[in-house]
Amino acid sequence: MPGSDQLAGRTAVITGGASGIGAALSAELGARGMSVVVADIDGADARRLARELGESGIPALGIRVDVSDPESVDALVQASYAEFGSVEVLCNNAGVLAFGTVAESSLGDWRWLSSVNIEGMLNCLHAFLPRMRERTGWRHVMNTASTHAFLPDPQGTSLYSATKHAIVGLSLGLRAELEPDGIGVTILCPGQVATRILDSQRNRPDVFGPPAAELFGTGTVPMAIEPGEVARDAVEGMLRGAPFVFSLPAHDHDRFRSQVEELWRLAGDALNDSVEP
């Protein structure tokens, strides 16, 4: 398992890398000596961040990618390997949020959320893993889920939670599958983070129709921690090979802990009711 200094000289690809948590991951991994590929559907912002990182001495490439489009992801793979020759860290971080109860949401809402949050992650895994597996040495995949993977909140995040729940299932399976190759997998579960996630609709293609529910505002997430704190937690967790990293504001610790305990209690009670001891 490498320490921070062993990240130096290796390459990380960060999807959703132009804003929020992804931008902070790009800066954190770059500050620890990695070359970074800032990959985002907002190509101008990805190139701008890469330029800024470059000015502070971090080798960086900014590139537009739509993770929901396999051809676009293939182009990202080609560009990453052409620029840096290898990829040791893949941060599948691009994600979008839509509000609305299950009843009031549209199929378009679901298709957009799942095309980016789930299929987008799968596209990147399909495209990068074959080449990452050819290598030996330390390599890692970090998949951004959410505390919402465990329980949705009552404000209408069930569809989003379903996509993040899928990421947990996919990532736990992937962790076991990649263990023989020596590739680690970490599931990053942030709580409320001060990013542009509430303004996710800025990247919603017309083909999915307008959002079915009222937007929850488009400002920065309130009562939240800074993305830089999440990035530091994430990288530390990745370096120790943690299966999960939780990174959430202190005011939310007790609430989240009791939500998770309640979830396991419900499962435990149901198990006791249905399975002979």
Ligand SMILES: NC(=O)c1ccc[n+]([C@@H]2O[C@H](COP(=O)([O-])OP(=O)(O)OC[C@H]3O[C@@H](n4cnc5c(N)ncnc54)[C@H](O)[C@@H]3O)[C@@H](O)[C@H]2O)c1
């Ligand atoms: N902010 C929070 O409170 C919070 C909490 C838990 C989990 N998350 C997760 O963190 C991840 C990062 O989100 P954030 O909070 O930094 O939000 P953000 O909106 O600031 O950043 C998300 C980035 O993803 C990009 N993106 C959107 N669709 C894309 C696509 N199809 N292809 C490539 N890039 C695309 C956006 O352009 C943006 O740069 C997401 O997976 C999100 O679900 C965020």
